[in-house]
Amino acid sequence: MRSEDIAKLAGVSRSTVSRVINNYPNVPPTTRDKVLKVIEQHQYQPNSYARALAGKGTNTIGLFVVSTAEKTAGNRIYQNNYFAPFVESVVDTANSLGYYVLIHTLYALEDYQKVKQACLQKRIDGAIMVGTRKQVEVIRELVSLEAPIVLIDYDIGEIIGNRLDRSNVSVINSKDYDGAVEAVEHLITLGHRKIGMINGSVNTFSGSERYKAYESVLQSHGLPIEPHYILNGEFLKQNAYHEVKGLLASGQELPTAFFTANDDMAAAAYEAFKEFGFSIPNDISIVGFDDGPIATQLAPKLTTVQVPIYDMSKEAVHKVVALCEQTVTAFSTVSFPAPLIVRDSCRQL
Amino acid sequence: MRSEDIAKLAGVSRSTVSRVINNYPNVPPTTRDKVLKVIEQHQYQPNSYARALAGKGTNTIGLFVVSTAEKTAGNRIYQNNYFAPFVESVVDTANSLGYYVLIHTLYALEDYQKVKQACLQKRIDGAIMVGTRKQVEVIRELVSLEAPIVLIDYDIGEIIGNRLDRSNVSVINSKDYDGAVEAVEHLITLGHRKIGMINGSVNTFSGSERYKAYESVLQSHGLPIEPHYILNGEFLKQNAYHEVKGLLASGQELPTAFFTANDDMAAAAYEAFKEFGFSIPNDISIVGFDDGPIATQLAPKLTTVQVPIYDMSKEAVHKVVALCEQTVTAFSTVSFPAPLIVRDSCRQL
DNA sequence: CTGAAAGCGCTTACAG
DNA sequence: CTGAAAGCGCTTACAG
Structure with missing residues (x-):
């Protein structure tokens, strides 16, 4: 089922179908309803690739999680308990904002090519990276791609010192x-x-x-x-x-x-x-x-x-999305408080 | 940078560029090398959407994780410790097979529409679903989409009883x-x-x-x-x-x-x-x-x-991929053993 | 308000 | 072995 088919069934042109899909104002209610009905009936969903190709974004962000461990070892990233809440929270937030998330785990240095690839292939509108090691060169390369990118847990001093505080990047940290x-x-x-x-x-x-x-x-x-x-x-x-x-x-x-x-x-x-x-x-x-x-x-x-992983990841998603949608067009950084929670594992000497 | 640009720089046509990218046999080594060099130099990556539109798959699978909890509650899915190793393992396996993974969490019944949407929009070549509740109707709808789908943890009896054992589906369980x-x-x-x-x-x-x-x-x-x-x-x-x-x-x-x-x-x-x-x-x-x-x-x-979450998720990925690439074209199901591991939490009375 | 047409960046018969 | 051309399914000026 293509927009052309919908158009025929609704007795309009593809242009009009496209207009109702994209909520253009210049479509009279009757026409809109007519088209909408046909769309509904046939469960039509516009092909995301065609849309993307024609200029719309992809509505998907990339989430790249850098593993603390080697890939070969039994000790993979999931051993870090922060992985689950992180991924979960990013996915949820993105989904609620109408974005899909493409997830990738990075083990070795060469895996950073994957991030680049995903951007270059236009698979994603922007990226979030967590757990990056101190590797300015890699970051520099990624930043130069011009795609929105938010770094979680990265040295701001290093970013600024290297003039990497470009308008397509953002850094989220905890204190x-x-x-x-x-x-x-x-x-x-x-x-x-x-x-x-x-x-x-x-x-x-x-x-x-x-x-x-x-x-x-x-x-x-x-x-x-x-x-x-x-x-x-x-x-x-x-x-x-x-x-x-x-x-x-x-x-x-x-x-x-x-x-x-x-x-x-x-x-x-x-x-x-x-x-x-x-x-x-x-x-x-x-x-x-x-x-x-x-x-x-x-x-x-x-x-x-x-x-505060939830706050951080939520902020990260909102930030990439804002960057993708050009709502924000300047370098920015946020640091969330990291308070001590006293429980029972320490004693008074 | 588009294939056209590469073509010009290499002194060939877009067709030829496409042929070397897709590893067609009918390109002489010299031509291939020439093109490859230009591609390398300019870090060219073919636009994934254009490729997909032109008939290649998207090389991405969807991973839909059904939450055990309500979305509103503080108790989200990551509270289930199986979430992390599962996601991690699926992502890794898919990545190693050259696939990207789109991840989505499902909370309510209406979220299943997301799966459908992703398929209909052609965002994914196939899907893996984990933790689905007994909901034959939903499954029936999804299966009828004809997209490859592998269900993890689902009653095979129900699948077969409802004639849902179609050639685009596969079920992976543990015993x-x-x-x-x-x-x-x-x-x-x-x-x-x-x-x-x-x-x-x-x-x-x-x-x-x-x-x-x-x-x-x-x-x-x-x-x-x-x-x-x-x-x-x-x-x-x-x-x-x-x-x-x-x-x-x-x-x-x-x-x-x-x-x-x-x-x-x-x-x-x-x-x-x-x-x-x-x-x-x-x-x-x-x-x-x-x-x-x-x-x-x-x-x-x-x-x-x-x-055996790892084995199961690995098998699931291999299965969707096989289904996507038409290597496998029949309903199949695998049940992995689930042995008791005796440790220290039970005593002899 | 609406349609015809160009264009997005690829792939792939087709012809040579 | 290789290029010109059609086609994938959309969006969006452009013209009316």
Whole structure:
């Protein structure tokens, strides 16, 4: 069923059919109704490709999620609990705005070509990227495509410093630095002096912010930064688990608390410590980051910094759509607060 | 940059450019290389819409995930831990096969129109649907569209009984009945006689299979089915939590074990029982279903039936793609085994 | 208010 | 081996 067929059945021309579909004002109600009826009857839907080709947008945005893990490994992106709410929220918001979403997972550096490809092939009107590593060159290339692109969790300083603050880009972050400061201060307030950290990926914006905050709070309190207190988890559960196990097995002196760069690694730490016979928070205090569903599923419930994923992803969608529809035509950036949620995983010393 | 431009730069016609792009055999290597070089230089990518319009497929499949929850509620689909691995796995598999995936979440009955729309608008070559409720009419309508469609978790009997086993459809399931039988038998072997169930959605295929198996095993062992032992969780954590709390508060006699229709509800049961001062598995044994990441995160680790989500979603993608590319042209169905994974949440009475 | 026609950027018989 | 041309199904000035 093509518009031509509808036109014939309704006794009008394709032009008129197109006009009613696109809600042009210059169609008298009777004509409109006549056409609409035929469309309804035959469940006609205009071919999206033809529309796109003829100049209408595609009404689809791309969602590119950068994996923290290798593709080959069993540990894929879904191991990051932020993946699900993120995707879900982006899809919902986009759908409610009349947009479809094309989703892609990025593992290796060369996968960024996929983003470029999707833009160049005009499959999408704009893109949202989450979890990008510090890779200005890649970003520069993408930005130069002129397609609307919103980056979630990316260093604004780097964007601006490299003159990448073009009118087709937007950056959405959470205030991870502040949240991390609050978390570590909380531990100090509870009397902790020996505070370790299970690190995320420092080549990630949020990862480095979280670490910098940790470092800075310790320093500002005159507390030493013990290298063996800093575990390299790379945001991955397995890594965190093995690192904690390793520390435990080494017999080295332990900190009394750990600030963990995400909830997943906190969960892994729970596991490792429990297997070692430690009880939380009696023998070790733990603070997470993300406040994903797992935070309240853990026993004891995890004290953690809340990243407002829903707000962020919603904002991201609204932003790309605005950019696509030319409602917004300037570089913009938003940073959402990331408050500490105190629960039961830390004790007063 | 259009194929015309490439053609000019390479000193050939659009036809030839198209031939090299589509890997036609009748292009001599020298011509091919010449064209390829220009394409490379200019990072040319053929407009996907024009290609699609001209007869090539769109190379994108639709992934429609039916939510267990209402859209308005805070409890959205991502609360189901199967969402993430599912989406992730479908996306990965599709991508590796050169397909893009359009993702959509379905909340209400009218959202099924979206599936139809996407097909009718030719946005997708085929669709995968997960979590569909028992709704033959909807399925019938979708199937009649002639677009390739693979249903995950749907009653094959219903499909066949309604002559919906058309050549454009395929059904992928896991053997939930067998898995559930194994789970309940395991409890009985451990000496349990008073076995409750936290039910999923019975209007879902897997939900009803899991329940039927429970019922049938109890009956076959001559054990009574106590109505107040059967809690209505609808696959949702909150519901399960409240149901358990309610049972606990009612002061009624408790079963010694619960078979739970998914891991999420098992986690909720853990929470409710723990808050009541119960210890697992000492005071109550619990078996889950899914074997999602949460199963091993819970303490004690959850004994649960494993649903091979990866295998299922991979198979689903391969199937739609085969259907799209006409490699397969007959109704087909696959059921994956769902074995019981024994861990630490059940005790010998 | 409405139709004929050009154009969007490809692919693919067809002819040579 | 290769080009000219028709066609895919729309939209949108343009003319009336």
